[in-house]
Every structure is written in structure tokens, then in C-alpha cells.
Amino acid sequence: MKTRLLIAIVLLLPLSGCGIISIGYNYADALLSYSINSYATFNDAQKESIKQEVNTYMAWHRKTMLPEYVGFLQELQKTVQSEVPQGVEDVRRIRNEVRALYVKTLLPTLVPSAKLLSEVDGAQIQEFVLSFAKENSKQRDKELSGGLEQQLRRRTERSIDFMENLAGGFTDNQLEKIREMNRRLPYATPLYIAQREENQGRLIALLKGGKDEAEIAAFLKEWLYKPEANRSPEEHNTIQAFENGSDEMIAAIYQMLNDRQKKTLLKSIAKYINTFQGLASSK
Numbered sequence: 179m180k181t182r183l184l185i186a187i188v189l190l191l192p193l194s195g196c197g198i199i200s201i202g203y204n205y206a207d208a209l210l211s212y213s214i215n216s217y218a219t220f221n222d223a224q225k226e227s228i229k230q231e232v233n234t235y236m237a238w239h240r241k242t243m244l245p246e247y248v249g250f251l252q253e254l255q256k257t258v259q260s261e262v263p264q265g266v267e268d269v270r271r272i273r274n275e276v277r278a279l280y281v282k283t284l285l286p287t288l289v290p291s292a293k294l295l296s297e298v299d300g301a302q303i304q305e306f307v308l309s310f311a312k313e314n315s316k317q318r319d320k321e322l323s324g325g326l327e328q329q330l331r332r333r334t335e336r337s338i339d340f341m342e343n344l345a346g347g348f349t350d351n352q353l354e355k356i357r358e359m360n361r362r363l364p365y366a367t368p369l370y371i372a373q374r375e376e377n378q379g380r381l382i383a384l385l386k387g388g389k390d391e392a393e394i395a396a397f398l399k400e401w402l403y404k405p406e407a408n409r410s411p412e413e414h415n416t417i418q419a420f421e422n423g424s425d426e427m428i429a430a431i432y433q434m435l436n437d438r439q440k441k442t443l444l445k446s447i448a449k450y451i452n453t454f455q456g457l458a459s460s461k
Contacts, residue, residue: 203457207236218305224294231290243283244458248451250275255447258440264432269425284402292395295385303385310378314371321367333367334360345435346442352434359427366420369413376408377401 202209210232215225254272257264298306322329334357341356342348348356381401384394400407406414435443 200453200457204460207232210236217309218298218302220302224297227290227294231294235286235290238286239283240458240460243279244454246279246282248454248458250279251447251451251454255444255451258444258447264429266422266425266429269429269432273421273425281402288395288398288402289391292391292398295381295394296389296391298385303382306385307382310375310382314375314378317371321371326365329367330361330365333365341431344443344446345439348439349436352431355434356427356431359430363423363427364416364420366417369409369417373405373409373413377405 211229214228214232220228257268257272321332324332337360338348338353338356381394381397384397406417409417
């Protein structure tokens with residue numbers, strides 16, 4: 179199910195801005211319902227179930243997860259304010275905390291998703307197949323078009339846009355160093371895309387096999403907790419090298435931030451804290 183749309187709204191915040199976040203979050207129930215319904219043609223009973231489950235989830239998310247996001251950001255704020263040098267282990271710890279928040283955010287969606295998926299018929303399954311194929315084609319065109327040089331350049335510029343959105347503009351010297359560090363990272367994007375497509379294929383196989391809600395839920399839980407379960411040793415090594423290299427790069431970039439950029443970073447964190455707190459207290 180397209181629950182990752184919610185994650186895009188509430189976790190990948192620097193890509194948008196606080197005003198957009200508030201608007202998007204307040205309409206997240208409608209966006210999620212629309213997104214889920216875009217995968218297949220559901221009957222009236224299924225649509226009503228989707229609506230109710232989304233409403234229940236959003237109420238839980240507002241009450242439970244938004245305060246946790248605030249707590250995480252407040253700790254991050256203290257880290258920046260401390261002016262203590264942050265190394266690779268600190269970055270890795272923060273990445274693991276973000277991953278834990280991601281898992282906790284999605285966990286309540288698994289059982290309702292499994293129940294819905296266990297009830298789809300053959301025509302709906304085929305619609306899922308076509309929807310996945312269309313979505314995957316778009317992602318491959320976006321991420322993997324052009325040669326390796328072009329793909330690396332796009333990855334680098336996306337990283338720079340993300341960081342400048344948080345900390346303000348980088349100097350030419352900083353940009354040169356960031357681009358060089360990013361270029362040295364293993365190119366793992368094709369592996370992540372292939373892994374997602376493989377898991378989609380496994381899900382479709384379960385649906386075509388008429389598996390029950392419990393079996394589908396168990397698979398979705400495995401997908402959430404252990405997305406790497408089917409990686410080959412070579413793929414695992416590549417992705418591990420990418421994650422380790424990314425941690426090293428982020429630590430190095432943090433060390434090169436000047437006073438202006440650190441102040442901007444603190445302002446950005448404070449804005450997101452205020453936005454989350456406001457959203458948690460509304461409705």
C-alpha cells in the first residue's frame with residue numbers, strides 16, 4: 179500500500195517547507211485514501227474500510243508519532259547546540275534512530291493492509307500488477323536514465339539541495355568537496371529499486387496464491403523490518419559500503435559547516451519542531 183506517502187509528508191520534511199508540511203499533513207487522510215485507491219478498483223465496502231482505517235491511523239499518528247518526532251528533533255537540536263564535534267558513530271546512531279521512527283510509523287499499517295489485500299479478487303490483483311509496473315517504470319526513468327555519470331550527478335545534486343534546504347547555501351569550496359565525496363560513494367540505487375520490485379513480486383505471488391491475512395501480514399512485517407532479507411552477499415556488501423560511506427560523508431560535511439550554516443540549521447530544526455507541535459495539538 180502507498181503508506182510511504184505519509185512518510186514523505188512527515189519525515190522527508192526539508193524537501194518542502196513548514197507551510198507545505200502543515201497543509202499536506204492536514205490533508206494526509208484524503209491523500210492516503212486517494213493514493214491507496216489508485217492501485218486498484220475497490221468496491222464500496224473496501225473503500226469504506228480504507229477510509230476508516232486511514233482515519234484511525236491518522237488519529238494515532240497525530241497523538242503518538244508527532245510527539246516522538248518532536249523528541250527526536252529536540253535531541254538533534256541539543257546535539258547541534260552543544261558544538262561538540264560529531265563523528266561517524268554519532269551519524270550512524272542518528273540514522274538508526276530515524277530508521278526506528280520509520281518502522282514505528284509504518285507498523286500499525288501492516289495488519290489493516292494485510293486484511294484488505296487478503297480480500298482482493300483476480301481482477302484487482304491484476305490492477306496491482308499494472309500499477310506496480312507503471313510506478314516502477316517511472317522510478318527507473320527518473321533514477322536510472324542516462325549513463326552512470328548522469329545518474330551520479332543527479333544523486334549529488336539531490337543531496338546538495340537537501341542539505342542546503344536545511345543549512346543554507348554552501349560555498350564553492352564546500353560544494354567541490356561535497357561533490358567529490360558523493361562521487362566516491364558506491365552507486366546502490368539500482369539495488370534498492372530491484373529489491374523493492376522483488377518484494378512487490380513476492381507480494382503479488384502471495385495474493386495470487388490466495389494466502390490469508392496472517393501470511394500476508396507476516397510478509398509485510400518482514401519487508402518492513404528486514405528489507406535486505408533476499409540480498410546476495412555481493413549486494414549486501416555494496417549497500418553496506420554505501421551506508422558506511424554516507425555516514426562518513428555526512429560527518430565530514432557537518433564538520434565543515436560555518437557559523438552561519440549552523441545557525442540556519444538550528445533555525446530549520448526549530449521550525450520543524452514548532453510545526454510538529456502545532457499539528458499534534460490541533461484537531
